[in-house]
Amino acid sequence: MNCNNDCGVLYELTAKGKFTILHRFAGGKTDGCYPQGSVLQDTAGNFYGTTLECGSNNYGTIWKVSNTGTEAILHNFVGFSDGCAPYAGVARDLTGNLYGVTYGCGPNNYGTLYELSAKGRLILLHSFAGTDGVNPYGEVLRTPKGTLFGTTGGDDCHVSCGTVWKYMP
Numbered sequence: 001m002n003c004n005n006d007c008g009v010l011y012e013l014t015a016k017g018k019f020t021i022l023h024r025f026a027g028g029k030t031d032g033c034y035p036q037g038s039v040l041q042d043t044a045g046n047f048y049g050t051t052l053e054c055g056s057n058n059y060g061t062i063w064k065v066s067n068t069g070t071e072a073i074l075h076n077f078v079g080f081s082d083g084c085a086p087y088a089g090v091a092r093d094l095t096g097n098l099y100g101v102t103y104g105c106g107p108n109n110y111g112t113l114y115e116l117s118a119k120g121r122l123i124l125l126h127s128f129a130g131t132d133g134v135n136p137y138g139e140v141l142r143t144p145k146g147t148l149f150g151t152t153g154g155d156d157c158h159v160s161c162g163t164v165w166k167y168m169p
Contacts, residue, residue: 007033007054010047010065022047023065027054032061032073037089038139040098048074048098050086059084059105062098062116074098075122079105082122083112087137090116091148099125099148101136110134113148113167126167128152133163 007027012020027033032051040048045067055061059077066072077084083102090100096118106112110128113136117123125148128134133152141149148167 003027003033003054007031008035008051010035010039010049022069023071025051025054029054029056029058030073031055031071032063035063036087037100040090040092042092042096048092049089050100052085052087060086060102062086062090062100074120075116077102077105080107080109082106082114082124088139088150091140091142093142093146099140099142101138101140101150103135103137103153111136111152113140113150113165125169133165136165 007025009021010023025031025033033054034052035049036052047065051061053060055076057076057078059079061073062075064072064074084105085103087103088101090098092098098116102112104111106127108127108129110130113126115123115125135153136150137153138151146169150165152163
């Protein structure tokens with residue numbers, strides 16, 4: 001996808017009003033486009049988030065931008081095996097694993113809940129099936145004990161009008 005230099009940015013706005021672009025998303029096959037959801041920062045100053053589209057399969061990405069502005073794509077979504085269109089940002093545990101949801105695709109085509117291990121392996125935790133909700137796009141909340149919570153959108157009320165879900169590892 002070609003965004004014509006309008007694929008989104010990661011920026012910083014200081015308390016004094018200074019605006020700085022930390023990373024400009026390029027789109028296409030090598031970068032994500034249209035960042036969505038919250039941005040997470042770790043204790044080392046690295047930022048984590050998702051893009052709705054682009055990446056190697058045009059199904060969105062999970063990205064990391066270092067505190068010096070260097071970007072790394074941590075995962076390119078494939079579609080029906082792991083999900084697509086991650087509208088929400090990610091949650092992180094103390095060991096560096098990231099958790100999030102995709103709005104669509106996945107084995108049941110209603111979105112997924114995933115874990116991206118600190119070593120870069122994506123683990124499909126749940127594929128929404130309709131009876132448990134469809135199209136999750138809100139942020140994932142993680143308790144200190146590791147329980148994950150979130151909501152589904154329920155855009156298709158013939159299947160589901162939305163749910164609140166809980167996942168215990």
